[in-house]
Amino acid sequence: MQVVLRRLQLVSGVTLLIYLFLHLINHALGIWSLDLAGRGLMLALWLWRSWLGTILLYGAAALHFSLALHTIYGRRHWTLSATEWVRLWAGLSLPLLLIRHAVATRLAGSLYGFEPNYERIVVLLITSGTQGLQLALLAPGWLHGCLGLWLRLRHYPRVHRAKPALLAVLVGMPLLSAAGFLRMKQAVVSMHVSLPAVDPKLAGHLATLEVWRHNLVALYISLILGTLAAGLLRNWLEARTPRDPAEKEASASASEN
Structure with a gap:
C-alpha cells in the first residue's frame, strides 16, 4: 500500500x-x-x-492534497532536514495559489461568464493590489515540485550529473x-491613460468571489491544522499507552527496515 501511495x-x-511549468512559461x-x-x-x-484537463488538474490537486x-x-516525529522543511512549506x-486562481478564473467563468485574457487579468490584479502576491505564490509551488522530483530521482547517475542544469531551471x-508578468503589466499600463475598469461581467461579483476564496482558504487551513492536531494527539496517546514487549520489538524492526 505504501508503494502504491508513493506512486500516486x-x-x-x-x-x-x-x-505550474506551463503557467510560468505563459x-x-x-x-x-x-x-x-x-x-x-x-x-x-x-x-x-x-473535460480531460479538468479531471487531470483538479483530480491531481485533490489526490495530492489528500x-x-x-x-x-x-x-511520528517532526525532526526534518532543512530541505524537507523548505519542501513542506x-x-x-501551492493550494493557496490554486484556490485564488480557480476562483478568479474558473469559478468566475463558470458562474458569471468571465473570459480571462492577460489584459483583464493584469487590470484585476493591479486594482485589487494582489499582483505581488500572485508572483510570490508561483515560486513556492514550483520549488516544492522540483524538490520532490529531485528527492525521487537524485540517485540516478544521469540526473545527478545534470544537477547544475536542473538548478538553473529551478531558479530561472x-x-x-x-x-514576463512585469513586462505585461508595463504594456497594459502604457496602453491606457488610466487603467480601465474591471470587466463588467466580473465587477459586480467581486465581493461574492472574495467570499468564495476566503471560505475555501479557511477550509484548507482548518484541514491542515485539524490533521496536524489529530496526528499529534494520536502520538501523545500512543506514548502514554503501555506497549507489549513483542509489539515494541516488531515496531523497532519495522523502523530499521
Whole structure:
C-alpha cells in the first residue's frame, strides 16, 4: 500500500508540476509581447478547461492534497532536514495559489461568464493590489515540485550529473515568469491613460468571489491544522499507552527496515 501511495503521490505531483511549468512559461512569454502571452494563455485554457484537463488538474490537486494530509497525520516525529522543511512549506503554499486562481478564473467563468485574457487579468490584479502576491505564490509551488522530483530521482547517475542544469531551471523559470508578468503589466499600463475598469461581467461579483476564496482558504487551513492536531494527539496517546514487549520489538524492526 505504501508503494502504491508513493506512486500516486508522484503521478499527481508531476501533473501539478506540468501545470505550474506551463503557467510560468505563459508569463515568461510576456517578455516578448502581450499578444504572444495571450496566445499561450488561450492554449492553456483550451488544455485545462477540457473535460480531460479538468479531471487531470483538479483530480491531481485533490489526490495530492489528500496524500499530504495522510502524511501529516501519519508522522511520528517532526525532526526534518532543512530541505524537507523548505519542501513542506512550499507545498503547503501551492493550494493557496490554486484556490485564488480557480476562483478568479474558473469559478468566475463558470458562474458569471468571465473570459480571462492577460489584459483583464493584469487590470484585476493591479486594482485589487494582489499582483505581488500572485508572483510570490508561483515560486513556492514550483520549488516544492522540483524538490520532490529531485528527492525521487537524485540517485540516478544521469540526473545527478545534470544537477547544475536542473538548478538553473529551478531558479530561472520563476525569474523569467516574474520578468514576463512585469513586462505585461508595463504594456497594459502604457496602453491606457488610466487603467480601465474591471470587466463588467466580473465587477459586480467581486465581493461574492472574495467570499468564495476566503471560505475555501479557511477550509484548507482548518484541514491542515485539524490533521496536524489529530496526528499529534494520536502520538501523545500512543506514548502514554503501555506497549507489549513483542509489539515494541516488531515496531523497532519495522523502523530499521
